[in-house]
Amino acid sequence: MFEALYERYGPQHWWPAETPFEVMVGAVLAQNTSWKNVRRAIENLKDAELLEPRALYDLDAEELAELIRPAGYFTRKAQRLRNLLKLVVERYGGRLDRMFATDPSTLREELLSVNGVGPETADSILLYAAGKPTFVVDTYTHRVLSRHGLVEAEIGYEGLKEFCEDHVPEDVAHYNEYHALLVRVGHEFCKPRPKCEACPLKAFLPAGGPVGIEG
Numbered sequence: 001m002f003e004a005l006y007e008r009y010g011p012q013h014w015w016p017a018e019t020p021f022e023v024m025v026g027a028v029l030a031q032n033t034s035w036k037n038v039r040r041a042i043e044n045l046k047d048a049e050l051l052e053p054r055a056l057y058d059l060d061a062e063e064l065a066e067l068i069r070p071a072g073y074f075t076r077k078a079q080r081l082r083n084l085l086k087l088v089v090e091r092y093g094g095r096l097d098r099m100f101a102t103d104p105s106t107l108r109e110e111l112l113s114v115n116g117v118g119p120e121t122a123d124s125i126l127l128y129a130a131g132k133p134t135f136v137v138d139t140y141t142h143r144v145l146s147r148h149g150l151v152e153a154e155i156g157y158e159g160l161k162e163f164c165e166d167h168v169p170e171d172v173a174h175y176n177e178y179h180a181l182l183v184r185v186g187h188e189f190c191k192p193r194p195k196c197e198a199c200p201l202k203a204f205l206p207a208g209g210p211v212g213i214e215g
Helices: 002-009 020-029 035-047 053-057 061-067 074-092 096-100 104-112 119-129 139-147 157-167 172-188
Strands: none
Touching: 002 172, 020 035, 020 074, 020 096, 020 119, 035 061, 053 074, 061 074, 074 096, 074 104, 104 119, 119 157, 119 172, 139 157, 139 172
């Protein structure tokens, strides 16, 4: 499946960010919005020369919310971002090298303890910012794998993540590319109503077609 996706799409160059901290901020801002909106919010932070842990930590909550307004739910996301910044600055002195030197399982627990950081956001930070081999799963991953009969529709986030890590070679670059490719095919073909005919993964469908979809 990976080879079929890679042959169709090529490298995705994901996550689109200049620094690990930009990845972290983007992972919070990307919740429930398009990447186009995230990019606009991040550009606001760059233009204000605030895309740095301590600078954002010291910023007034209302100012932060206004700067990230393009990302939507800006008041809520400003608070979530401040919660994450509190961990970065108060626990690690604002130094991402110290933060990322922490054992990955411990760091994941710390990230998940931050109000507003769920499993997908935590794993995105671990994989794309910290360079740790943790597979990021999302709605697209679930759709693709369940419709191909590889996992049960009722599987939860942790179960899906474990399945992927059990079946995909443990490699940061490979995890990165695979997740990005699954997002791409999910966005283009594995929609709520799938478009299977032209999908690069059509050959992997069960004989009866996608699981859980009525003809």
